[in-house]
Amino acid sequence: MTRVWFGLWVVVMLLARLARADDRADAEALFRAGEKAFDATQYAAAADAFEQAYAKLPLPAIAFSTAQAQRLQYFVDNKPQHLERAAELYHAYIDQQKTGGRVGDAVANLAQIEPLIHELAHAGAKPEPPAARTTRLVVIADVAGARATIDGDSGPVPFVHEVTAGEHAITVEADGYATQTRKATALVNEMVPVEVQLVAKPAALAVIGTGHVSIDARSIGDAPLAHVEVGAGKHLVVIEQRGRVPYVREVELARGGLLKLDPALRQTGQRRAVPWVLAGGGALVVATGVAAWLAHSADSDAAHQHALLAAGGADPRVVTTYNRDLDDRTSRLHATELLGAAAGAVLATGVLLYLFDHPSPEAPPIAPLVGTGSIGVAIGGRF
Numbered sequence: 402m403t404r405v406w407f408g409l410w411v412v413v414m415l416l417a418r419l420a421r422a423d424d425r426a427d428a429e430a431l432f433r434a435g436e437k438a439f440d441a442t443q444y445a446a447a448a449d450a451f452e453q454a455y456a457k458l459p460l461p462a463i464a465f466s467t468a469q470a471q472r473l474q475y476f477v478d479n480k481p482q483h484l485e486r487a488a489e490l491y492h493a494y495i496d497q498q499k500t501g502g503r504v505g506d507a508v509a510n511l512a513q514i515e516p517l518i519h520e521l522a523h524a525g526a527k528p529e530p531p532a533a534r535t536t537r538l539v540v541i542a543d544v545a546g547a548r549a550t551i552d553g554d555s556g557p558v559p560f561v562h563e564v565t566a567g568e569h570a571i572t573v574e575a576d577g578y579a580t581q582t583r584k585a586t587a588l589v590n591e592m593v594p595v596e597v598q599l600v601a602k603p604a605a606l607a608v609i610g611t612g613h614v615s616i617d618a619r620s621i622g623d624a625p626l627a628h629v630e631v632g633a634g635k636h637l638v639v640i641e642q643r644g645r646v647p648y649v650r651e652v653e654l655a656r657g658g659l660l661k662l663d664p665a666l667r668q669t670g671q672r673r674a675v676p677w678v679l680a681g682g683g684a685l686v687v688a689t690g691v692a693a694w695l696a697h698s699a700d701s702d703a704a705h706q707h708a709l710l711a712a713g714g715a716d717p718r719v720v721t722t723y724n725r726d727l728d729d730r731t732s733r734l735h736a737t738e739l740l741g742a743a744a745g746a747v748l749a750t751g752v753l754l755y756l757f758d759h760p761s762p763e764a765p766p767i768a769p770l771v772g773t774g775s776i777g778v779a780i781g782g783r784f
Contacts, residue, residue: 428458434594482528547575577656604654644672678751685744696733
């Protein structure tokens with residue numbers, strides 16, 4: 402029998418611990434919802450969320466936040482009960498905290514509101530009884546400017562909406578983020594927080610024209626590229642093409658936006674020189690051909706003179722002419738060899754200039770290209 406009672410005691414203790422853990426998690430969620438509402442100057446909703454959080458987890462910090470919301474709500478609707486509740490919670494905070502923390506702020510706020518409470522009481526103002534709690538959902542998101550829809554009714558987050566107990570459909574959307582849809586269960590006479598984390602839509606980059614594209618030093622592929630998904634934010638885009646000055650820009654892409662780049666890649670100085678070098682090589686080839694023809698002509702003349710000498714009885718001047726033709730043939734052959742070598746060297750230089758024209762990207766300019774809206778256009782110019 403003792404073992405049975407001990408087992409029951411263990412079960413009860415475990416259930417109590419789980420209940421406390423659930424209360425803490427609920428209190429933390431309510432506190433976060435209260436913070437969002439407070440930042441949005443929705444002090445009544447913030448006070449309600451903080452009150453429920455404090456009921457589940459009576460920590461000094463929650464008492465102070467609740468007092469702050471109650472105090473500020475008085476200056477919105479001028480209802481004395483907010484001041485009285487704020488004073489009560491400031492005192493509770495001071496009693497629990499003792500020193501440090503926000504004790505100085507609590508004392509200063511009490512010094513402000515307690516004389517005001519006495520003045521209101523002297524004037525006959527009576528606090529209203531606490532309003533009956535209603536069944537509500539409060540939707541909060543991690544993105545400023547988000548909007549929530551509950552059962553067809555919508556508003557900016559934090560969105561506090563009175564509903565019936567039970568399950569409700571919730572949609573949260575924001576520019577540049579994927580729409581989130583979920584269901585939440587409302588509890589009778591309670592404010593139930595619904596926290597939604599939005600996922601940013603990817604940005605996209607389109608590159609028109611030609612060239613090899615790299616983003617943040619990662620090879621993407623050869624343009625044209627119609628749609629490359631990248632994360633929103635700043636990226637370094639490099640577009641390279643043989644014989645062209647690389648396009649290097651830092652761009653900032655908006656969530657869900659598409660930025661189109663149509664850079665005009667300029668020819669490098671090296672590439673502009675290639676036609677002239679090849680033309681020079683071609684001219685030397687022509688000159689080589691001319692020199693070779695002249696050498697052949699001199700060789701033919703020398704052969705003719707040699708034939709006359711071989712026949713005998715030739716005029717002595719034939720010997721002089723023969724020697725001159727031999728000298729002309731030799732000099733023209735040397736010229737042909739030199740011009741041919743020069744032509745080969747110049748043509749090889751032109752080919753090498755063409756093949757090895759891969760300029761390194763320069764540092765990006767300071768001014769970024771910003772893709773605002775759905776489409777942006779960037780035209781590449783001089784660096």
